[in-house]
Structures are given as C-alpha cells and as structure tokens.
Amino acid sequence: MKFTGVMPALITPLTDEGKLNRDVLERLIEDLIAQGADGFYIGGATGEGIILDVDVHKELTTESIKIVNGRVPCIVHIARMNYNEMVDLAVHAEKAGADAISAIPPLFYQYDHQAIYNYYEGLSNAINIPIMIYNNPNTGVHFSAEQVAELYNIKNVTAIKWTNYEFYQVMRILDLTNDEFNVISGPDEMLLCGLAAGADGCIGTTYNFLMPEVRAVYDAFRAGDMEGARKAQTVVSTIVDELIKYNVVLATKVILEAKGYDVNHPLYPMHDYTPEQKAEMLANLQKAGLKL
Numbered sequence: 001m002k003f004t005g006v007m008p009a010l011i012t013p014l015t016d017e018g019k020l021n022r023d024v025l026e027r028l029i030e031d032l033i034a035q036g037a038d039g040f041y042i043g044g045a046t047g048e049g050i051i052l053d054v055d056v057h058k059e060l061t062t063e064s065i066k067i068v069n070g071r072v073p074c075i076v077h078i079a080r081m082n083y084n085e086m087v088d089l090a091v092h093a094e095k096a097g098a099d100a101i102s103a104i105p106p107l108f109y110q111y112d113h114q115a116i117y118n119y120y121e122g123l124s125n126a127i128n129i130p131i132m133i134y135n136n137p138n139t140g141v142h143f144s145a146e147q148v149a150e151l152y153n154i155k156n157v158t159a160i161k162w163t164n165y166e167f168y169q170v171m172r173i174l175d176l177t178n179d180e181f182n183v184i185s186g187p188d189e190m191l192l193c194g195l196a197a198g199a200d201g202c203i204g205t206t207y208n209f210l211m212p213e214v215r216a217v218y219d220a221f222r223a224g225d226m227e228g229a230r231k232a233q234t235v236v237s238t239i240v241d242e243l244i245k246y247n248v249v250l251a252t253k254v255i256l257e258a259k260g261y262d263v264n265h266p267l268y269p270m271h272d273y274t275p276e277q278k279a280e281m282l283a284n285l286q287k288a289g290l291k292l
Helices: 022-034 054-068 083-096 113-126 145-151 167-176 188-197 211-222 226-243 248-258 275-287
Strands: 005-008 040-042 074-077 100-103 131-135 157-162 182-185 201-204
Touching: 005 040, 005 211, 022 054, 040 054, 054 074, 054 083, 074 083, 083 100, 083 113, 100 113, 100 157, 113 131, 113 145, 131 145, 145 167, 157 167, 167 182, 167 188, 182 188, 188 201, 188 211, 188 226, 201 211, 211 226, 226 248, 226 275, 248 275
Parallel strands: 005 201, 040 074, 074 100, 100 131, 131 157, 157 182, 182 201
Antiparallel strands: none
C-alpha cells in the first residue's frame, strides 16, 4: 500500500510519572481524525519515541491503534539505540495491528552504508509489514538518492519519510525506483515543495495543532490550485518560522495545553518553560497566525 494524505506525527500525552495518559491520547486522536487526519505517525521524534520506556512505547502503540480502530493507517516509529529493543518494538507493533513501522538509521557511531543496509535488512527479516525509512539529517546520516534506491531492494522497505530540504533528491529517488517508492514529505514549512517534487503525502509535528491549515495546502495542491496552495503554505510557514525559535516538541506541548489537552511537558531532562515564557511564546505565535 502507498501512504498518502496528511498524517500528524503524534505527540505522546504523559502523566507526571512519565506514563501514558490514555484519555488525552484518545481525545487528541479523535479530534485530529475529525479535522481530516489521513493517518498517524506514532512514537516518532515528536512523540519522544526514542526515549520512552519500552513498556510505555508498547502501550502507546497498542492504545493508539485501538483508538484509531482501522479508520486510518497507523505507522509506528520503533528505532532505539539498542537494536534488539528496536526489533522487539517492531514485532510488537506488527502484532498490535500497525500498518507499517518506521525507523531512523542507527545513531552516533558513524555507521557506513553497508551497516545501515544490514540494519534495515535485519529489521525486515523480523516482520512482515512495510518499513518506512526516516531520513532526518539530525541523525548524522545523509542519504543519497542512490543509497535510498538500494535500500528499496530490501523486502518490506517501501517508503521513506523525507525530513530534508533537498527535494531534488526526492525527484531522483522516484526516477531511480520507477515512481514506485512511497515518499512522504517531512518538513512542515516545505510541504508544498515536497508535494511538487512528487511526495505522496506528509507527516509533521505541527499537524497536532494546525490540521486545518495543513489540509488547505494539501487539498489545494491536489486540486491543481497552486496559488491557493502557495497562500495556505505561507500561513503554515509563518507560524513554523516563529515556532522553531523554541524547542519544537516542548512548544507543541505548550500549544496543545493552551488548547485544552493535558499532554504534560516532555520527558526529563528537557525542562519546562516558566509561565511567563509560555505566555510570551504563545503571544508571539498568535501574532504569527496561530489560532488558540
């Protein structure tokens, strides 16, 4: 299957003890589906997946899939520093009913392409559902189009989340894979560029609180209304320009709290903003166009 449409990279609502707040998770998912979400990316960078306790990650996966109940696809990000933990989370996600799993490449040790190939091949051998590579330069890995096309030869590797401004590489990936690879655009502020380069859909952090605005970009582009898509993208990008002055995950949680979702602050050691800092940030975001 090819994933398409607007898919929020879901925030993980937590309690003060770092456990999953299932009630808030359900309310957030239901509201996002009502606003037009075409799927969910669970346990990614936005969802703090790489630092969640394994049992919390598994509960997040299971409960998210239960709440969605087949209405839209669920893609579960399962990468960890420990490879065996990652495989365990992948197997669990498949058993829980995930439509696909996703993983950033291995971190820190400057693995060469053969090691990265082996990493995804081993993951593929452990499961029987699609794998979405997560390409994000923050990992220190910079995929070339040729490397991505080679990874496409691995069984189950069918998609890539492209959180990178180099959209020329997206066009080359599609060319090298006969337009078969499922490319998902990652940078929220560059969605229109990703779609123009051939992306099938999009996954983003701000979709947790900007779903109508992001839908306007996607729907206008699909309808052939480029001027409408450009104007809608400007609305989103103006807000993102202000958002990235802050810690994005923390700021997103502050925005959701202001909208009435008790998502709590991110996991330690990330610290919370003071009430004064929150008020200033929200005021600046509202000046940029954010609606609370």
